Amino acid sequence: xxxxxxxxxxxxxxxxxxxxxxxxxxxxxxxxxxxxxxxxxxxxxxxxxxxxxxxxxxxxxxxxxxxxxxxxxxxxxxxxxxxxxxxxxxxxxxxxxxxxxxxxxxxxxxxxxxxxxxxxxxxxxxxxxxxxxxxxxxxxxxxxxxxxxxxxxxxxxxxxxxxxxxxxx
Amino acid sequence: xxxxxxxxxxxxxxxxxxxxxxxxxxxxxxxxxxxxxxxxxxxxxxxxxxxxxxxxxxxxxxxxxxxxxxxxxxxxxxxxxxxxxxxxxxxxxxxxxxxxxxxxxxxxxxxxxxxxxxxxxxxxxxxxxxxxxxxxxxxxxxxxxxxxxxxxxxxxxxxxxxxxxxxxxxxxxxxxxxxxxxxxxxxxxxxxxxxxxxxxxxxxxxxxxxxxxxxxxxxxxxxxxxxxxxxxxxxxxxxxxxxxxxxxxxxxxxxxxxxxxxxxxxxxxxxxxxxxxxxxxxxxxxxxxxxxxxxxxxxxxxxxxxxxxxxxxxxxxxxxxxxxxxxxxxxxxxxxxxxxxxxxxxxxxxxxxxxxxxxxxx
Amino acid sequence: xxxxxxxxxxxxxxxxxxxxxxxxxxxxxxxxxxxxxxxxxxxxxxxxxxxxxxxxxxxxxxxxxxxxxxxxxxxxxxxxxxxxxxxxxxxxxxxxxxxxxxx
Numbered sequence: 197x198x199x200x201x202x203x204x205x206x207x208x209x210x211x212x213x214x215x216x217x218x219x220x221x222x223x224x225x226x227x228x229x230x231x232x233x234x235x236x237x238x239x240x241x242x243x244x245x246x247x248x249x250x251x252x253x254x255x256x257x258x259x260x261x262x263x264x265x266x267x268x269x270x271x272x273x274x275x276x277x278x279x280x281x282x283x284x285x286x287x288x289x290x291x292x293x294x295x296x297x298x299x300x301x302x303x304x305x306x307x308x309x310x311x312x313x314x315x316x317x318x319x320x321x322x323x324x325x326x327x328x329x330x331x332x333x334x335x336x337x338x339x340x341x342x343x344x345x346x347x348x349x350x351x352x353x354x355x356x357x358x359x360x361x362x363x364x365x
Numbered sequence: 366x367x368x369x370x371x372x373x374x375x376x377x378x379x380x381x382x383x384x385x386x387x388x389x390x391x392x393x394x395x396x397x398x399x400x401x402x403x404x405x406x407x408x409x410x411x412x413x414x415x416x417x418x419x420x421x422x423x424x425x426x427x428x429x430x431x432x433x434x435x436x437x438x439x440x441x442x443x444x445x446x447x448x449x450x451x452x453x454x455x456x457x458x459x460x461x462x463x464x465x466x467x468x469x470x471x472x473x474x475x476x477x478x479x480x481x482x483x484x485x486x487x488x489x490x491x492x493x494x495x496x497x498x499x500x501x502x503x504x505x506x507x508x509x510x511x512x513x514x515x516x517x518x519x520x521x522x523x524x525x526x527x528x529x530x531x532x533x534x535x536x537x538x539x540x541x542x543x544x545x546x547x548x549x550x551x552x553x554x555x556x557x558x559x560x561x562x563x564x565x566x567x568x569x570x571x572x573x574x575x576x577x578x579x580x581x582x583x584x585x586x587x588x589x590x591x592x593x594x595x596x597x598x599x600x601x602x603x604x605x606x607x608x609x610x611x612x613x614x615x616x617x618x619x620x621x622x623x624x625x626x627x628x629x630x631x632x633x634x635x636x637x638x639x640x641x642x643x644x645x646x647x648x649x650x651x652x653x654x655x656x657x658x659x660x661x662x663x664x665x666x667x668x669x670x671x672x673x674x675x676x677x678x679x680x681x682x683x684x685x686x687x688x689x690x691x692x693x694x695x696x697x698x699x700x701x702x703x704x705x706x707x708x709x710x711x712x713x714x715x716x717x718x719x720x721x722x723x724x725x726x727x
Numbered sequence: 728x729x730x731x732x733x734x735x736x737x738x739x740x741x742x743x744x745x746x747x748x749x750x751x752x753x754x755x756x757x758x759x760x761x762x763x764x765x766x767x768x769x770x771x772x773x774x775x776x777x778x779x780x781x782x783x784x785x786x787x788x789x790x791x792x793x794x795x796x797x798x799x800x801x802x803x804x805x806x807x808x809x810x811x812x813x814x815x816x817x818x819x820x821x822x823x824x825x826x827x828x829x830x
Binding site: 199225226229232236248249251252253255256259260261263264267268271321323 | 493494
């Protein structure tokens with residue numbers, strides 16, 4: 197199937213190029229927008245992995261939520277009218293060395309291990325199956341995730357509040 | 366293999382046509398309806414004949430009386446306008462932003478169930494897909510506001526994003542109630558569940574399928590529908606929630622600096638989003654392509670199903686415009702109060718009620 | 728048939744992981760570091776989904792990925808609140824300048 201291969205290469209290249217822009221571009225706002233597109237591309241990868249529901253979740257949470265949050269963070273903390281503000285990178289050699297070592301080790305591991313691979317088959321109605329797993333095998337993590345989200349919500353509000361003005365509301 | 370490309374081309378062509386026609390018709394309707402509300406005439410000079418004459422360079426006569434070709438003529442005018450990019454703008458992002466906003470709206474059209482045989486992409490998570498992909502447009506708005514290097518643009522885009530992100534909660538919760546009731550995320554499945562007489566529509570509690578006990582659902586579904594409708598108004602930045610582009614404060618919000626065709630694309634995306642928002646309401650609450658009278662649906666009239674769907678959607682769009690030209694704009698704090706203190710509690714309440722109904726009654 | 732091989736996805740996620748690691752090491756802006764962390768989390772997500780697809784473990788991998796996405800959302804919210812608070816205190820988001828906790 198040539199078309200699928202071609203589409204896959206496009207998506208994968210898109211993800212990797214966007215990730216490179218995130219890491220190496222010296223304008224932080226470009227990094228943030230590239231991160232958004234990177235998330236979008238990863239959702240595309242999920243579609244190739246027969247995980248459409250996850251692709252939707254990725255779009256909803258990452259593209260619609262986390263990226264927008266990060267963009268807000270940048271716009272609220274930078275001098276936003278200065279379009280030329282540069283981002284400095286330090287410890288390039290040290291960081292690059294560690295990253296390349298990790299990359300080499302991981303790729304070596306991927307190639308050397310004999311993965312017990314079976315032919316993938318798309319699962320019919322995967323949202324229903326995922327829901328059943330949430331209510332059976334993963335019930336406790338599911339409940340804890342709910343509590344975690346509540347804690348994070350309240351925590352973020354408490355930390356982000358303007359403490360100088362105290363509680364006037 | 367050729368078939369795949371042919372199919373993609375036909376589908377994309379149909380979608381592009383649908384988006385443009387919807388945009389042009391909505392803009393025309395908006396101008397006519399606003400004129401009607403304000404007791405004036407609205408566009409009435411440009412008919413199709415005079416438009417053709419103008420393009421051909423012949424003498425233009427006043428012959429239209431209802432101005433049917435006015436938005437088409439405006440589109441042609443915008444195409445010819447000079448494309449201005451502000452000096453201090455970030456050129457790359459400035460050019461990219463309208464495309465992102467339009468792509469976010471355009472992609473949602475792929476899962477709209479216009480008829481049983483006409484869903485460009487009948488994915489089994491259709492509703493989820495629409496919700497997810499429409500959040501893509503938010504970032505385009507932020508991009509437009511930031512890159513145009515304009516305070517009004519930036520403030521407008523920040524307001525718009527905050528508003529869209531917060532109103533996604535009531536909209537999402539009200540849609541989840543429907544999903545819970547029908548047990549499917551597929552747009553086709555949700556519409557098919559409302560087949561038959563109009564009291565089978567979810568707005569009326571799907572009485573036909575659940576028996577008279579379905580009347581318990583009726584108030585829940587009405588609340589749900591109203592919450593969804595208000596939420597979709599806010600998500601598309603329509604009045605009375607149009608503070609992102611409030612003329613008296615922000616000139617035009619995030620598209621202040623845009624001119625010519627780029628501005629037209631923002632406009633088209635906005636009206637496309639309105640169409641999609643109301644089309645979801647039609648598909649989920651108002652029976653989709655079913656006319657509500659079984660005899661008409663079973664008569665097998667060709668093309669009746671998409672027509673019914675689009676007609677219902679335009680009735681809702683009329684209500685949207687009616688609201689715009691009637692109600693004054695909300696303040697930011699009123700906007701947030703409405704969302705967090707009224708819509709979210711109400712939709713959560715209906716959500717729990719539907720869950721209880723589903724578990725204990727059905 | 729490269730889209731149908733486990734190794735392709737593992738290599739992509741390894742590259743994403745290394746890029747994220749590099750960003751966390753070299754960037755000074757707290758938000759840039761957060762972006763690096765998000766890249767790393769995404770790399771992990773791709774791995775989980777890939778294994779869920781190619782190895783017969785059912786949908787568990789996808790469920791774990793949903794938990795990862797939940798974690799990432801919570802983490803981003805709290806981290807950005809901290810960054811905003813930091814900015815209000817020292818008028819900078821440079822992590823090297825947040826030194827008031829040093830003894």
